[in-house]
Amino acid sequence: MKKDLKPIDMSSVKTYPLQERINKVSVSDFAILPDLETDLTPFLASLPKILKGQDFTELVDNIVTAHQRKKAVIVMMGGHIIKCGLTPLLIALVERGIITGFAFNGASSIHDFEIALIGETSEDVSEYLKTGQFGMWEETGKLMNNAIQEAADTGGGMGEALGKKLIEIDALYNDYSLLAAGIQHNIPITVHVAIGTDIIHQHPSTNGAAIGEASFTDFRLLTQLVTELEDGGVVLNLGSAVILPEVFLKALTIARNLGHTVSHFTAADFDMLQQYRSVENVVKRPTEMGGKGYTFTGHHELMIPLLVQSVLSRL
Numbered sequence: 001m002k003k004d005l006k007p008i009d010m011s012s013v014k015t016y017p018l019q020e021r022i023n024k025v026s027v028s029d030f031a032i033l034p035d036l037e038t039d040l041t042p043f044l045a046s047l048p049k050i051l052k053g054q055d056f057t058e059l060v061d062n063i064v065t066a067h068q069r070k071k072a073v074i075v076m077m078g079g080h081i082i083k084c085g086l087t088p089l090l091i092a093l094v095e096r097g098i099i100t101g102f103a104f105n106g107a108s109s110i111h112d113f114e115i116a117l118i119g120e121t122s123e124d125v126s127e128y129l130k131t132g133q134f135g136m137w138e139e140t141g142k143l144m145n146n147a148i149q150e151a152a153d154t155g156g157g158m159g160e161a162l163g164k165k166l167i168e169i170d171a172l173y174n175d176y177s178l179l180a181a182g183i184q185h186n187i188p189i190t191v192h193v194a195i196g197t198d199i200i201h202q203h204p205s206t207n208g209a210a211i212g213e214a215s216f217t218d219f220r221l222l223t224q225l226v227t228e229l230e231d232g233g234v235v236l237n238l239g240s241a242v243i244l245p246e247v248f249l250k251a252l253t254i255a256r257n258l259g260h261t262v263s264h265f266t267a268a269d270f271d272m273l274q275q276y277r278s279v280e281n282v283v284k285r286p287t288e289m290g291g292k293g294y295t296f297t298g299h300h301e302l303m304i305p306l307l308v309q310s311v312l313s314r315l
Contacts (some may be wrong), residue, residue: 013204015138021118021128025111028178031305033092040313055294060307062266062292063234064314067098072228075099076248076282078239079107082115082178083122085299088310091181098311101161101225102178102189103242106198108177109162109191113144116166116177119130135199143153143169145205152210156219159189188225190218192247223251227258229265237269237282239300245281252286263289270296270303 003136044060047053076089104112114121115138120188128134135141141163151161163183166174174180182189193215195201195208226248229235237244255262267287269278274295283293296303 009201010206011203011204013136014103014132015136015141015203016133016141018114018118018137021123022120022138023081023122024124024141025115026123027085027115027119027173029070030087031089031177031301032126033088034309035313038309038313040310041178044310044313051138052296056307056310058292059234059266059268059296060078060310060314061158062099062232063098063311066232066234066266067315069232072225072235074103074225074229074233074235075100076103076235076237076240076244077106077108078244079239080112080239081300081304082108084097084122084299084302084304086300087112087115087176087178089305090178091176093308093311094181094187096176096186096312096315098315099187100228101187101222102182102190103222103225103244104189104202105240106191106193109193110144110198110200112141112177112179113162113166114140115274116171116173116180117143119173119176119247137199141200141203142205144200145207145210149207150213151214151217152207155217156212156214156222157188158214159193159218162191163189170229183240188221190222190225191215192218192222192243194243197243201252219247219251220252222247223254226251226253227260227262230260230262231264233265235265235267235282237267237271237278238304239271240278241271241275242277245275245277249281249285259278263291265286265291266294267291268294268296270298270307272299273297 043265111121147165163179166180267283270284287293
């Protein structure tokens with residue numbers, strides 16, 4: 001390393017009011033849960049019992065059975081799920097006790113937090129990058145970094161701290177937030193980040209040590225959740241190509257290392273194209289000792305509503 005090379009001083013980084021930002025996504029465009037009398041059971045029965053037709057109905061059955069047997073149903077998700085307006089559907093599964101835990105990457109936590117704050121998210125990266133404003137939004141960085149610091153100071157996890165912060169400030173759109181729903185329904189939400197990948201890491205309020213501490217606590221919490229997958233649990237990976245498949249593989253390794261079998265469970269990956277890590281680290285390798293893995297390729301804004309409504313129809 002060059003002798004005169006020093007880390008840049010971020011204390012003078014400028015931030016801007018979140019309300020001034022132009023966003024691409026609004027809660028006014030979010031998915032709406034259909035009438036509960038909308039029954040897809042006949043539709044599912046009409047699907048061919050071949051390839052993905054059979055796989056999809058099997059997955060729906062496995063989720064329903066896991067819920068009925070009070071087994072773990074863990075949803076890992078990337079930020080695109082929130083940007084596609086799908087949180088109301090996932091909240092419906094939380095309210096019915098079907099999902100028992102979530103794992104977010106950093107983007108998921110940010111988009112969810114902003115939705116709760118202003119009912120909008122997803123800035124125009126190209127435009128704001130030109131002026132050095134990309135990601136430099138005061139409320140997002142300040143509130144989230146403050147919550148993360150509180151988590152590190154108290155030994156808590158990042159997901160819980162962010163949810164509590166939204167409840168504490170009574171964010172206007174908390175009804176659309178999974179982080180808030182996690183607190184309200186006592187469902188663990190863990191957040192797993194890589195330093196430098198998220199916009200809140202650009203802010204002068206960022207404390208790298210606090211981020212590491214809070215996210216590491218969440219890693220340990222997720223590992224405890226993973227131990228509950230044995231004998232009928234389900235893990236779904238919705239659109240995370242790198243971070244969460246890698247985190248899941250390590251959590252599963254620790255669980256087995258500590259004597260938990262964690263073999264007979266269902267794993268499924270939903271994404272717009274199949275990625276190496278999500279297929280290998282969620283679907284294939286973890287189920288080699290038992291259970292079954294599935295992959296489904298398609299747009300989230302179509303596939304996730306189909307999955308949610310199919311599960312609700314079976315129940």
